[in-house]
Amino acid sequence: MKYRTFLTTAVAAVVFMGACSKDPPPPPEPTGPTAEELEAQRIADSIAAAEAEARRLAELAAEREARAREAAIAAARATLTERVHFDYDMAEIRPDAERTLRDKLAILRASPAVMLRIEGHCDERGSNEYNDALGNRRAQAIVDFFTGFGLDASRFAIVSFGEDRPIANRSDEDAWAMNRRGEFIITAGQNDINPGGTP
Numbered sequence: 001m002k003y004r005t006f007l008t009t010a011v012a013a014v015v016f017m018g019a020c021s022k023d024p025p026p027p028p029e030p031t032g033p034t035a036e037e038l039e040a041q042r043i044a045d046s047i048a049a050a051e052a053e054a055r056r057l058a059e060l061a062a063e064r065e066a067r068a069r070e071a072a073i074a075a076a077r078a079t080l081t082e083r084v085h086f087d088y089d090m091a092e093i094r095p096d097a098e099r100t101l102r103d104k105l106a107i108l109r110a111s112p113a114v115m116l117r118i119e120g121h122c123d124e125r126g127s128n129e130y131n132d133a134l135g136n137r138r139a140q141a142i143v144d145f146f147t148g149f150g151l152d153a154s155r156f157a158i159v160s161f162g163e164d165r166p167i168a169n170r171s172d173e174d175a176w177a178m179n180r181r182g183e184f185i186i187t188a189g190q191n192d193i194n195p196g197g198t199p
Contacts, residue, residue, distance in 0.1 A: 069195075076193050076195035079104060080104055080107055080116070081184045081185070082100055083181045083183055084096075084100050084181065085178070085182075086181065088123075088125075089126075089134070091134060091138045091141045092141065093142070093145055098145070101146070107194070107195065108146065108151055110194040112189075113189035113192035114155070114192060115155045115156070115187045115188035116156050116157075116184050116185065116187060117158070117159060118159075118183070119135075119158075119159050119160070119183040120134070120136055120137070120138035120158065120159070120160040120161070121135055121138075121162070121163075121166075121180065121181045122134050122135050122162050122180060123163060123175070123176035123177075123180050124166065125176070128162055128164075131162035132160050132162040133160070134160075134162070135161055138180075139159065142156075142158075143156045166178075
């Protein structure tokens with residue numbers, strides 16, 4: 001009897017519990033991105049990183065190119081202003097001076113806005129009048145060299161300083177050799193120098 005009462009009570013409790021219970025709640029909706037969204041974001045991040053790296057490399061290349069061009073322009077400017085020297089009492093272009101003038105010629109052809117003042121100088125031997133005339137002949141010989149290769153004479157001005165502006169203030173062969181020279185001053189087109197050799 002006790003067993004039957006217990007069994008009845010247990011069955012009643014199970015039925016009651018079953019009647020009171022509802023369906024379990026549905027599982028919660030997943031929060032956060034899906035696997036597809038995560039993959040899409042990963043791809044987008046990779047593309048953005050690649051684009052940023054490409055921009056960085058392009059900027060570095062542009063900076064390198066700008067520095068290389070500045071260095072080339074500086075070298076061309078140095079070539080344009082490099083001195084040439086003359087033998088004693090002569091105004092003829094020496095072979096070493098011709099090589100220097102040919103280097104200048106290539107830059108001048110590629111840089112039509114550049115204009116030069118060519119200064120003729122002498123050593124201290126001889127009279128002032130003679131040295132002034134000799135310095136003028138030396139400067140004119142340089143202009144004649146350039147115009148002989150087709151450059152317009154209007155791009156050049158000449159001046160003679162004779163013996164008045166020595167760069168070596170001694171009276172010996174080495175000093176005299178240094179003072180017998182042609183100097184080059186850029187008077188126009190300083191910022192238009194084309195070092196590339198093509199106009």
